[in-house]
Amino acid sequence: MKVNYFATLTTASLLSLALTAGCTQSSTQTTNPTTENTEQASSTIPNQENKTQASPTAASNESNTKANTTAANPEAGNQGVFYEEGGIAIRGTDPVAYFQQGKPVQGKPQYTYQWANITWQFSSTQNRDLFASNPEKYAPQYGGFCAWAVSQNYTAGTDPNAWTIVNDKLYLNATKGVQSTWEKDIPGNIARANQNWPGILNNLKR
Template sequence: MKLSNLVKSLGLASALVFSSLSFAADIGINANANDVAIHGYDPVSYFTMQKPTMGKSMYSATYKGAIYQFSSEENRDRFRANPAAYAPQFGGFCAMGVALNKKFDVDPTAWYIKGDKLYLNLNKAVQQKWMEDVPGNLKTAYRNWNGIEAVSADELADE
């Protein structure tokens, strides 16, 4: 299946509109207009509580130009001690989108942990597609990420 047909079949074409997104100081990070990553969800909670939990602005930490929020001081401190262990892969962009050579926003409730790494997806329908071939999608996404990490989502949308 051609890439453009796959994007359309997944319903991703509408995801190319990034007007509500800002890209933190590093365009390789998905953050909102206030530089908040993961829509304010606590990245540590995926690992410690096995579910996404909304963070609080009173518990925050900065990593790679984005602000991460946490549900507790303990989670914030865990993140600060080793942010690479908890931050989502691909700068918090949709993992399936990266496999398709694109940068899409995410739904923090469409998540998956594999090999102690957090992966997020655009929505649960895209996550289902991602789950059909996690090893293959990961291989493609990591290969693609090296080429698109420093490219803005808008530039990728034009391709």
């Protein structure tokens, strides 16, 4: 009887230990999915970083679009800026006459041409048509401003009678006295004016 009792007690103890071990193992296995879920959750972070990295590309595309738009719409009117009085160039003098007739000739209101946002007058339809075919050829240099003044890096009005043609280009000066000063060093004054004119033109356009 005592042997059976101890045998029964031993068996019960073993069963108890087995159950305890099983519960412990089950509890350990239950915690593993939590770790796996944590690892899976952390793997989504790079996806969020990828989304963040995608936005600069969109910004870059937007910048390129703006640049292209700007390039597609350059500043209108490439004729520059011209000296005028009352909206009329060279006080109404025919610019073509300097080349064709070798002297200033007053234009007529019935022979006009719009160019560089001002009115140019001519003494005949022939001169008007010549100008219209190539305005840059006949228009005075430096926007019709005084050639001497531009060589000194400023602007001044001009007198149609103070004129000179050099290398098929028309130069006007403020007065005949200023013209005499300019003519003392024509090549040097033209070189200095050519260097100064782009900056002066930018200031006039502002």
